Amino acid sequence: MNSNEKFMCEDGADKIDPSRYRSMVGGLMYLTHSRPDIAFAVNVLTRFMQTPSKDHFGAAKRVLRYVSGTIDYGLWYTPQNGICLEGYSDSDWAGSIDDRKSVSAYGFNIGSGAISWCVKKQNSVALSSTEAEYISATAATCQAVWLRRILEDLGFKQMEATTIWCDSRSAIHLSKNPALHGRSKHIELKHHFIRDMVAQKQVELKFCNTEDQTADVLTKALCREKFTHHRFKLGVKEFELREGVDV
Structure with a gap:
């Protein structure tokens, strides 16, 4: 999608x-x-x-053209020694023009490719970018706990805490602070689940620069260079189709 384009329900088209x-x-x-x-x-x-509207339909056709132009792209996994789960979480604060709700996104990689990802508009309006990032990190934590249990059932128990990369230092500090203060007391109780998981060393939030935040491609439209970079980090790469396979 065009990085300078914003869509809304009543766009006049x-x-x-x-x-x-x-x-x-x-x-x-x-x-x-x-x-x-x-x-x-x-x-x-x-x-x-x-x-x-016609503008929405035009945007959908643009996505179809992109898919058609990248028909030989797919998730690529390379052999790894051991199974290490790693995640990333991001949000686009007030990203929806219609209701000003934020967009949450997270993804998890094993080795070179993504195995789980999610993009979802948050249910309530976040009062700050920190709150939006915190809610997104909690959603990523829930998914991390579930994936850890699946890997354990398959015989790949994660001995260390699962790293979740986040580009908000405030959200990381909030996940480690058990106290409720003026700026966080209104946040719904379920979103504080992340604090227990951090204390139990199930997950660990680590800071990364926005330029290195892979989940950025899941929360907003980016310029071509950034989009291509993060697409590669997701594990979506071009590969040659095997002989005899028709598309």
């Missing part, structure tokens, strides 16, 4: 028949199960299923 739009976006939603690089764009498109 002519409305279209929603049936074709829903069919197109529904197919793209299915594709996000193996293409995390389009997860954010599809998440935005799903917000306009009720009354799509």
